[in-house]
Amino acid sequence: MIRVAHLSDIHFGAHQPDLVAPLIEDIARFAPDAIAISGDLTQHARDIEFEAAAAFIAALPAPVVAVPGNHDIPARAVFERMFDPRRRWRRFISATTEPVLTLPGLALIGLDTVRRAQPHPDWSAGGVSRGRLARLAAHIEAAAGRIVVVVAHHPMRHPPTAMNRARPLGASAALATMRGAGVAAILSGHLHRPTEPLGTPPVLICGSSLSHRVRGVPNGWTLVEFGNGPPHARYRTAEGLVWRDATVLA
Numbered sequence: 001m002i003r004v005a006h007l008s009d010i011h012f013g014a015h016q017p018d019l020v021a022p023l024i025e026d027i028a029r030f031a032p033d034a035i036a037i038s039g040d041l042t043q044h045a046r047d048i049e050f051e052a053a054a055a056f057i058a059a060l061p062a063p064v065v066a067v068p069g070n071h072d073i074p075a076r077a078v079f080e081r082m083f084d085p086r087r088r089w090r091r092f093i094s095a096t097t098e099p100v101l102t103l104p105g106l107a108l109i110g111l112d113t114v115r116r117a118q119p120h121p122d123w124s125a126g127g128v129s130r131g132r133l134a135r136l137a138a139h140i141e142a143a144a145g146r147i148v149v150v151v152a153h154h155p156m157r158h159p160p161t162a163m164n165r166a167r168p169l170g171a172s173a174a175l176a177t178m179r180g181a182g183v184a185a186i187l188s189g190h191l192h193r194p195t196e197p198l199g200t201p202p203v204l205i206c207g208s209s210l211s212h213r214v215r216g217v218p219n220g221w222t223l224v225e226f227g228n229g230p231p232h233a234r235y236r237t238a239e240g241l242v243w244r245d246a247t248v249l250a
């Protein structure tokens with residue numbers, strides 16, 4: 001059994017400081033093999049927010065794979081967004097936005113779905129370019145023999161409650177590639193509402209783990225267990241500063 005702690009949308013800069021230490025303690029209680037953070041580490045991609053996110057990652061009790069979300073590139077500093085949108089990510093978080101963590105029996109592969117602009121008004125909806133998809137396919141191929149889990153901020157499938165939100169461009173092609181390659185799960189966020197696993201490979205959407213922008217559901221994180229058969233997801237939510245199993249997902 002391999003255990004992955006899935007966090008998302010921690011949004012430092014719009015986070016709840018009192019929740020940080022209890023969250024880390026709760027994750028440690030389950031001794032995960034790895035931790036995935038599926039984007040939106042910051043609220044406005046500011047240096048001070050990235051510094052806080054980096055300190056949080058350093059305090060986590062297992063190796064981390066983190067990918068950016070749309071909030072992790074500057075929204076209003078258009079020049080920076082157009083010409084070097086991942087500059088602060090590289091400085092504070094990682095040299096890459098497409099990290100790969102390989103453990104015995106498991107590969108966690110990051111897919112960067114953030115786009116600086118796109119041909120419809122909501123650039124925040126993200127997308128998967130052909131180049132990114134080709135790199136993802138190569139990473140999956142290199143992980144042959146392991147359970148492969150992809151971490152991507154924007155969900156490739158949406159629950160019925162979010163059908164009015166734009167899916168990332170290229171989602172269908174990306175899903176076909178991952179289905180064909182036998183990916184075990186895709187860990188995503190962005191919607192700030194957790195859902196039951198969606199489709200094959202299952203898209204697991206985590207709620208916001210630390211942000212006060214929770215859209216009607218409590219903060220949460222997901223313990224995802226991989227063994228024989230489909231992954232098992234156990235969602236934990238915060239009630240006050242206490243984390244417990246959630247009974248109902250959105």
Ligand SMILES: [Fe+2]
Pocket residue numbers: 009011040069071190191192
């Ligand atoms: Fe978010």
Ligand SMILES: [Fe+2]
Pocket residue numbers: 040069070071153189190191
């Ligand atoms: Fe987002």
